[in-house]
Amino acid sequence: MAHSVLCFLRDADWLDGKRVRGYAVILGLASLALLANSYVKAMGLAGTDFLAFWGAGHVTVAGDPAAAYDIGVQERVQTGTGSQGWFAFVNPPPFLFAAAPFGALPFPVAWIAWVVATYALWAWASITAFPRLWPIALVFPGALIAAGHAQTGLLTGALLVGAAALIDRRPIAAGLLIGALIIKPHLAILLPFWLAAGGRWRAFVAAGASVAGLIGLSWLVFGTQTLLAYTTSWQASAAIMQGDDAEFYLRMATPYSQLRLFIDPAIALGINVAIALGLIGLTMMSWRRFGQDAQASAAFTLAATALASPYLFNYDLPFLIYPLLWLVQTGLTKGFRPFEKLALIALFVAPYATRAAALPLEINLMPVASLVTLWLIWSRAQKPHVSNQSRLGGNPEAHLAVQSGKTG
Numbered sequence: 001m002a003h004s005v006l007c008f009l010r011d012a013d014w015l016d017g018k019r020v021r022g023y024a025v026i027l028g029l030a031s032l033a034l035l036a037n038s039y040v041k042a043m044g045l046a047g048t049d050f051l052a053f054w055g056a057g058h059v060t061v062a063g064d065p066a067a068a069y070d071i072g073v074q075e076r077v078q079t080g081t082g083s084q085g086w087f088a089f090v091n092p093p094p095f096l097f098a099a100a101p102f103g104a105l106p107f108p109v110a111w112i113a114w115v116v117a118t119y120a121l122w123a124w125a126s127i128t129a130f131p132r133l134w135p136i137a138l139v140f141p142g143a144l145i146a147a148g149h150a151q152t153g154l155l156t157g158a159l160l161v162g163a164a165a166l167i168d169r170r171p172i173a174a175g176l177l178i179g180a181l182i183i184k185p186h187l188a189i190l191l192p193f194w195l196a197a198g199g200r201w202r203a204f205v206a207a208g209a210s211v212a213g214l215i216g217l218s219w220l221v222f223g224t225q226t227l228l229a230y231t232t233s234w235q236a237s238a239a240i241m242q243g244d245d246a247e248f249y250l251r252m253a254t255p256y257s258q259l260r261l262f263i264d265p266a267i268a269l270g271i272n273v274a275i276a277l278g279l280i281g282l283t284m285m286s287w288r289r290f291g292q293d294a295q296a297s298a299a300f301t302l303a304a305t306a307l308a309s310p311y312l313f314n315y316d317l318p319f320l321i322y323p324l325l326w327l328v329q330t331g332l333t334k335g336f337r338p339f340e341k342l343a344l345i346a347l348f349v350a351p352y353a354t355r356a357a358a359l360p361l362e363i364n365l366m367p368v369a370s371l372v373t374l375w376l377i378w379s380r381a382q383k384p385h386v387s388n389q390s391r392l393g394g395n396p397e398a399h400l401a402v403q404s405g406k407t408g
Contacts, residue, residue: 012341024135031144035115038148042111047085050150051078054110056089057103060096065222068096069229071236081107088236091152093218093226095183098155115147118154122146122318125158129165130325137325142317142351149315156184157318160305163191164298164322167203175203179210186309187316189276190283194301197284198294250358253317253366256310261363269310276308282378289381299326300377306370314355314366323373324348330380340376347373 042048055078056068067073068089078086091099102110126137146153159177166174175195181188195204219227242265249257255275259268283301290296303323306312327344331337346353350369358364 009342010338012336012339015341015345021135024139027139027141031139031141035144035148038150039111042150043082043108045082045084047078047081047083047087048111048150049087050111050114051081051083051085051107052087052089053091053095053099053114053150053152054078054081054103054107055086056091056096057099057101057110059103060100060222061104065093065096066225066229068099068226069233088233090233090237091183092185092215093222093230094180094214095152096218096222096226097214098183111150115150115154118152118158119143119147121158122154122161125162125165126321126325129161129322130329133325133328136328136348137321140318140321140324140351141349142314142320145351145355146315146318151313151315152184153313153315153318156181156187156316157321160187160302160319161322163203164295164302167200167298168294171200171203172206174200175206175208176210178203178207180214182211182214184316186311187305187319189308190280190301190305193280194283194286194297198287198292198297200294246362247359250362250364251313251355252311253306253314253354253364253370254310254312255307255367257312258363258367272310279304279308286378289378291381295326296330296377296380299323300374303370303374303377307367307374314351314364317351317366320351320370320373323377327373327376327380343372343376347376 042050052074055074056065058077059065059067059073064073071088074089075086102114105113122143123138126140126143127134130137143154143157146157159180163174163177166177178188178191178195181191191207192204195201195207246261249260252258254272256268256272259271283297283304286297286300290300299322302319306317306320324344324347327340331340331344347369350366354364354366354369
């Protein structure tokens with residue numbers, strides 16, 4: 001009996017293509033209900049993060065983009081929707097290009113349009129990267145959390161996943177996508193080092209041109225006053241990070257945020273900086289470790305990105321679909337290692353699970369999940385190990401069932 005249970009868990013032969021698709025449908029339906037609940041709450045008195053984007057876009061369309069960073073104006077505009085809560089807009093001016101079209105819509109419509117548009121971009125990038133794994137991609141909890149918050153995670157996730165998928169086939173396009181992360185630059189900490197170490201100079205130059213072009217275009221379109229006004233938002237960002245609200249840090253998913261709960265902030269930040277420096281080194285080494293395999297190195301780099309920045313929330317994690325699907329695809333091709341399927345299931349639901357458990361446990365364990373993902377990818381560079389019956393029950397058709405979404 002004990003041996004049977006061990007085999008059941010170690011090989012997880014029961015997790016075939018038909019079950020994967022069935023579980024995806026169940027998760028998708030449950031997530032639609034959660035998304036509807038998020039919309040109802042967003043329209044309530046407490047408000048939602050999306051108010052900041054909508055408010056910034058609203059004043060931009062009205063011809064006063066500098067007012068996006070005016071706290072007084074934003075309070076008035078956002079509470080004008082009926083919300084008692086309001087939020088400071090702290091994204092760089094190039095983000096106004098994305099926010100403006102939605103600011104022209106009524107707030108209830110804009111919320112839906114933003115979620116649909118950014119989810120579609122993210123889903124397109126993810127499915128383009130791993131077309132045969134589309135059922136898994138569509139219901140990734142990291143993306144569904146971002147959708148419920150109507151935050152930037154789906155947009156930045158589309159940029160990161162798209163860049164990773166295109167880095168070899170269309171390096172200039174990949175670089176342009178990376179440069180567009182100027183809208184949330186702390187997500188691109190590792191990318192310049194990754195491109196340079198891999199000798200992807202066309203992508204490197206394109207990324208720099210994209211950053212310069214977007215800043216220059218925002219200056220031309222929105223004016224000098226808007227760029228100057230943006231610098232005032234740094235005070236709001238600093239004030240947020242200097243607070244002592246434990247719940248705020250529990251909603252974050254970084255080593256710094258969790259260490260911040262237990263030790264001096266300066267020490268916590270120093271540790272996160274050391275982690276980031278170490279990850280820069282590993283990211284650069286990943287090219288050699290994976291034999292210049294850009295997709296493997298990209299999977300490692302995106303997994304490392306979740307640990308490098310001190311400022312990251314669970315709704316920022318849609319880009320983790322790339323390293324997770326890379327691991328699934330590698331397992332389908334080379335065979336899953338013992339207990340790897342169960343580990344991938346746990347990592348897949350981790351954005352949901354760690355967020356739900358953070359307040360009761362008084363710690364957010366998402367950094368642990370990110371670290372496990374990183375290790376699984378790094379260890380894949382070693383000689384592949386095929387466990388007994390690990391290839392979805394030894395049935396080659398089951399591989400195709402998962403990859404194509406067929407029910408077998």
